[in-house]
Amino acid sequence: MPDVASPKRCGTLIWTSLSPWLVRRSSSSIACSHVVPGLNNMHLLLTVDRSPHPNEAEHRLRSVEMFWITAMAILWGAGTGLLIPRAAYRLSVPPQEPWRTACPAGHPLGGTATGWLGRARCTEGDRFGPSTAAVALLMTVICAVLAASTGARPELLVWLPLAPIAVLLAAVDVAVHRLPDVVVLPLAASAIAGLGAAALLPGADGSWRTALLGSLTLGACNLVVFLINPRGLGFGDVKLALVLGAVLGWYGWTIVLAGTFAGYLFGAVYGIGLILAGRAERTSRIPFGPFLLAGTLAGVLLGSHAP
Numbered sequence: 096m097p098d099v100a101s102p103k104r105c106g107t108l109i110w111t112s113l114s115p116w117l118v119r120r121s122s123s124s125i126a127c128s129h130v131v132p133g134l135n136n137m138h139l140l141l142t143v144d145r146s147p148h149p150n151e152a153e154h155r156l157r158s159v160e161m162f163w164i165t166a167m168a169i170l171w172g173a174g175t176g177l178l179i180p181r182a183a184y185r186l187s188v189p190p191q192e193p194w195r196t197a198c199p200a201g202h203p204l205g206g207t208a209t210g211w212l213g214r215a216r217c218t219e220g221d222r223f224g225p226s227t228a229a230v231a232l233l234m235t236v237i238c239a240v241l242a243a244s245t246g247a248r249p250e251l252l253v254w255l256p257l258a259p260i261a262v263l264l265a266a267v268d269v270a271v272h273r274l275p276d277v278v279v280l281p282l283a284a285s286a287i288a289g290l291g292a293a294a295l296l297p298g299a300d301g302s303w304r305t306a307l308l309g310s311l312t313l314g315a316c317n318l319v320v321f322l323i324n325p326r327g328l329g330f331g332d333v334k335l336a337l338v339l340g341a342v343l344g345w346y347g348w349t350i351v352l353a354g355t356f357a358g359y360l361f362g363a364v365y366g367i368g369l370i371l372a373g374r375a376e377r378t379s380r381i382p383f384g385p386f387l388l389a390g391t392l393a394g395v396l397l398g399s400h401a402p
């Protein structure tokens with residue numbers, strides 16, 4: 096008996112070894128030229144016919160959908176990013192001081208929405224606040240990864256509006272070590288309300304219940320940390336935790352833990368880095384909001400990818 100596989104077995108082998116590839120490539124047929132002794136070395140053409148993969152059209156549709164969602168998110172990120180520096184500059188004042196109404200040279204900031212909306216330029220052309228290019232680039236990247244990670248799910252319509260407000264808060268915290276209530280509290284309310292609405296829509300991939308509980312729990316935990324060591328964490332960070340807990344809680348308790356841990360880790364690494372570089376001392380205060388927000392972004396990316 097010659098040690099040659101039968102045509103049937105060849106077909107089975109090829110099918111078994113290639114089927115994972117076929118699922119991806121979806122070619123309609125494969126051919127196998129096979130020499131069978133005893134049949135005058137006749138070449139038998141073995142064809143495994145398969146109909147087009149039923150998921151192919153769906154897969155293609157999803158790719159097109161993802162392209163447009165990511166493109167719209169990038170436009171949204173870049174567009175809102177251009178508006179952040181002016182608002183950040185105006186909000187960057189010590190507590191009990193009114194919001195800035197003039198550029199550093201004293202020219203009044205008029206314009207759309209009583210001077211809150213617009214580029215970071217006064218009527219005389221002076222620039223102020225954080226770099227518009229840097230903020231717009233950061234916003235573009237954040238919105239692109241949020242869209243790519245979340246996909247066509249209703250919660251993306253909550254993450255995208257929250258992103259520019261979060262970056263605005265981070266910019267103000269960096270400038271004056273402060274997270275203004277006028278931004279944080281409405282942000283917490285809109286995160287919880289937005290997720291409540293998203294949970295009602297088809298395709299939602301999270302839980303409003305754990306979002307609400309996450310908000311309360313993280314707020315309470317940070318309040319305890321604040322009461323124990325008010326110098327380590329600002330009260331603004333406690334209020335910010337209401338937002339972060341809601342966002343992370345959408346993806347469940349594991350993500351609440353992971354995102355919070357990531358935020359503290361980022362802050363600690365930065366703080367230790369500053370001390371090692373001789374640019375800060377153990378007692379120096381660093382703005383913690385940006386790190387907590389970055390940790391929350393990491394949690395969202397992790398949670399939206401989790402099975």
Ligand SMILES: [Zn+2]
Nearest residue numbers: 198202217221
């Ligand atoms: Zn000016």
